[in-house]
Amino acid sequence: MIVRTAGERAATLDRLGAIVIAALPACMAAANRSSPVVIGLAGILLLAGAATAGRPLRALLVAPLATPVGMTALAFLVWCAVSLAWSPLPGLSLRTLSEFLPALAGAYLVARLAPPHLGPVAKPAAWILVATCLYVVADLASGLVIREALGQRVAAFAFNRPLLTVMLLVFPLTAYLAATGRRGLAALTAAIVAVAAWRSVSGATVLGLAAGALTVAALRWLPARAGIGLTGAALLGALVLAPIEGDLLARTMPEALHQRLAASSTRARVAIARSFGAAVAADPWRGAGYGTSGRFQDAPVAERIEPEMRFMLAVGHPHNSFLQVWAELGVVGATLAALVLVLTLRALSAWATLARSTALALLAAAGIVAFVEHGAWQAWWTAGVGAAIAWLRALRYQIEALTDER
Template sequence: MSAAARLYAAGGVLLAVMPLAMVLANRSSPAVVGLAALAFLAGRWVEDRVALRAHLLAPLATPLAGAALAFLAWALAALAWSPFPTVSLRVLAEFLPTLLAAYLLACLAPGRIPAFAPRLAAAALALGGVLIAVDLAADLALERALGRRVAAFVHNRPALTLDLVAGPVALVLWRRGARLWAAAALAFAALGVLRSISGAAQLGLLAGAAMFVAARLLPRRIGLEFAGLGLGLAVALAPVEGDLLARMMPEAAHERLVQSSSRARVAIARSFGAAVATDPWRGAGTGTSARFAETPVAESLPAEMRVLLGVGHPHNSFLQVWAELGLPGAVLAALTLMLMLARVARLDQPDRAVALGLVACAAAIAFVEHNGWAAWWTAGLGAAISWLREAARPRAETASGKDGPA
């Protein structure tokens, strides 16, 4: 085995076991994805360092990359008016290295992931789903044995990671004729998601599955327009989400969603929405959600609207963009999402359906949960995109007869 092949094998193992690593240590995905990216980077360097530059730079010449880089530039510019620059820098110090690792992985891993890795990933997904289900059924015996915090929500991040990765891994296996492996990956990942207490993970599973079915059954244009409408509304309505839900959500719905703290989530959304309405133009600054109750814009709100600004984030990444980066950040985020859909539109089936399922799953989760700058979330998305690109590589290489830029 050549040096490059050994590095690819190491990277493939790390990429494959990442979901299981998250079950065992629910903050581990940034480190695992970072090491996997370094392994593939080193392998490409050993294999052909001249071509490496094209693999890394070619994707940056696209409109999608231009919009994403403009968004990042605005986020960096927002450091200038952040009232808590240390907090902002700490957020970016966690997010940016993981984003770079995810980019390297998505550029360099496809076409070099070893043949054994998809089945290993399916086994990791299946074992991860089973461990979540069994641990919760056994009153978190695994967490007790490991000497960690005993709380059911420790499996929320792993469940969300299973959500993101299962579909793309199953697509790779399906393309390679391993249909039973693909089915097992999906079934056991779904078991872990459904058994977890994460309403966001379950919503993501439902949204992703529904979008996949719709994209398979509906004409290409209708499915893409539906996805575009959903993303556009998610961005545009984020500042008024709380007010809309407060008016439209019946009390019976709150009773059914009592474990998801729906009343508190609506109140949080209303508070952050009021802050956006007070200063919609530039936002409070990157990463300031962690201390938003202390920002100047929060001090201008009525006392009753400031209480829930101290929860750490608005439980809606689209609203978080508005609150921290204002109208320019929201416009650039929307542009990036639309250009991403344009890229997805060029895919053939079933790649397009799986990609749209991933988009719907991630958007549904982002609309109700987590901090949008979180490194574990970025790492999970990077791994999912890498598997999606891997699914298309064998066909692309066969058509071209050579390995082009990733």
């Protein structure tokens, strides 16, 4: 009988957790809402590995919550919970929270525990990501015959969530590969992801990749403080201007641009933003309550805006996470979100150049997608962000290790 030591069991659990994270793109391509389950499983494996090895879980998981950014993030979550007290749709609010919190917990576990164990799976993770993108390209080119043969929904937009997850992962993963001398694989991975995004119907993926790439390019020429400042200004501007986004676009967006972007339903998006902006103006301080966007037309605040504005409140969410925070959590929630962003950027100022640039690119990419695409509390996105942060922190550890060796 083979007797395994606690260290060997812990190493096996850590390795399995890392493998599960590496498999995330393929899992999302197979089932485009699977990331919370994948990241939750990886988090449990890594937690079990840390506990088996006797690692200081208090320092790993609790201490970060006592930092300024950790306490502010907790305050934001507390305000989300407090807002349930005045939610006119408590069942919907609780259901939304019950989906978001487990995904957030899994993302936190992975972001905190996975980084030291991701190095050995970096190369397999890149090839999995490449294979996933090639599968997406091939299936789209064939008219989705693979999805049809597998009995899955035959719709090109079914690949949007997998590609948005890939978009989050590609920045830290390719930076990690480049930092460890695998520049060819990094370049190949980035190129294949770009091709898959371009062939897809996910404009948000293309937009996110472009924002991240432009950020990386700009940061090559900007001092660290200027890069952080510009990224922060863009994200804070998106948050501050979110309630009037619809009115601004309605006044400034030319008809020719609407026609060129007809596939992106820009007219409908402007109308949605105007409707939710009007709701914010009607109740700016505390918001309608966490998770109410799913049936915002039934919230009391909807009765206080013009009848022609109410129709677009029934779309499920404002397609702008910044605006959703305003609509559901009011100025208090928006202020806390802004503080989390500012404190995060301040913490990044101490990072090494490559890790900091990659983090800012990831922020820019995720921020612009959040500004134009999905709901704020969607579990699949939260889990994907957790995986991306894990790779980002793995990159930071790798850079620090290389610095120490020198």
